[in-house]
Amino acid sequence: MTELTDRYLFAATRSLPAAQREELSRDLAERIADTIEARVESGASTPETAERDALVELGHPAALAATYSDRPLVLIGPRYYLTWKRLLVFLESFVPATVAAVSALGLVISGGGWEVIGSAIGIGISVAVQLAFWLTLVFAFIERYDPGKGSATEAADTLGWTPEQLPQLPELRRPHRRSDLVAGLVWLAIAAAFLVWQQFGIVWIGGERSSVPLLDPDLWSFWLPYLLVLIALEAAFAVWIYRADWNWANAIVNVVLNAAFAIPVVWLFIEGRLLSPEFVALVEPHLDADAEWVLSVLFVAGIVGVCAWDAIDGIIKAARGGGRGTLSFPGNRSPQRAAR
Structure with a gap:
């Protein structure tokens, strides 16, 4: 295996429990090797590009891992699930906390007392729930009225995924960048x-x-x-x-x-x-x-x-x-x- 394949295996297995990680990695490694060999033998790829072409053919590692681990991406639908999840995690990571902090500051300036803490927490939770609801509703609407339907592995096209986006392998001797x-x-x-x-x-x-x-x-x-x-x-x-x-x-x-x-x-x-x-x-x-x-x-x-x-x-x-x-x-x- 080359580093590019190792990176693909790491991206596909890093979110799985340790008990499933080794089995999935082994199966994926065999599938990647078979795909590379088939592409070279059929003339679809040259030996220099066969590995990258095989990974592109397999698609986004997270979507592929979902099909292997019985975790179908069905909350929104396989076509847009990864895009929805990535955007939701990004927005939830800072929007509710920012709104809660600004609200707390405003309440303190206006003369609020100890109840400011509870109010700020309540506002943050409300914003988080509302954000998740409306974002999910938007993606559900897109999913319903989009004529193009696809599988989980086709989500890579939606994300514009390429092998160059694979995460780097963690370095044991330099764990912190x-x-x-x-x-x-x-x-x-x-x-x-x-x-x-x-x-x-x-x-x-x-x-x-x-x-x-x-x-x-x-x-x-x-x-x-x-x-x-x-x-x-x-x-x-x-x-x-x-x-x-x-x-x-x-x-x-x-x-x-x-x-x-x-x-x-x-x-x-x-x-x-x-x-x-x-x-x-x-x-x-x-x-x-x-x-x-x-x-x-x-x-x-x-x-x-x-x-x-x-x-x-x-x-x-x-x-x-x-x-x-x-x-x-x-x-x-x-x-x-x-x-x-």
Whole structure:
């Protein structure tokens, strides 16, 4: 098998349970080999193009996998199911959360109290349901009145699928793409720069930036340097993960780093020592007690939620034996896997 066939097998089997993955991969590999041989013998393809032509003939790997695994794509209809699913997942990934966040901000500004949280969650759920309903209705209408009917494998034509769109094989030695590492380091650099920049004033009064700092200047005696050191450790840890992958030791280190950030920040905030007195004095006249309580809950929940999510994500990757690159599938011929 070549890399192109391996990529096709990976795309077709990655969403299946492990028990089905090996059998389907083996069957597909045999079918691809037979198709290549048949095309070459019949003269339909040259030996150089037979593999790509065979994959085009087989069609979209997700649609083909559905026919093998008794998971017919029938919610909308085989012709448009993949297009509907891809668009639905894309829209649901950010539209409800964005609408809920904007609604919560508007309710807080208008003087809303603790009930803002429940209202925002309700709005987000409502938007998600409405979005799914109307998108499905549109595709059902298209499916009903479109004269061209097709099978699941013909959905590739609807998606404009080609073998060049196949996902790259996961790399066991480099489970995280370099772009992810760079993005993480950039965000850490921005966080460090913000800690320094905010000290020179982050409040705008009358259209001009004031010298009022956001964080209490007294924190420079220990806690702000502590956070800068912690950011440096996070950067070093990100590089280490890029090079070494996830394991239980690294997952524990990740939990410790997240706790080392979340616990002091939340404690300082609850004790009233995180924000500068000047900043609090400027903001308090514009907020009532309920608004202050809501913003405080959102801040604490945000810090705890982000850190907990990152810690749990590391634990899950360690439990799976590593990051994205440790996915086990037939056809993965990386050097590390072959050495096992």
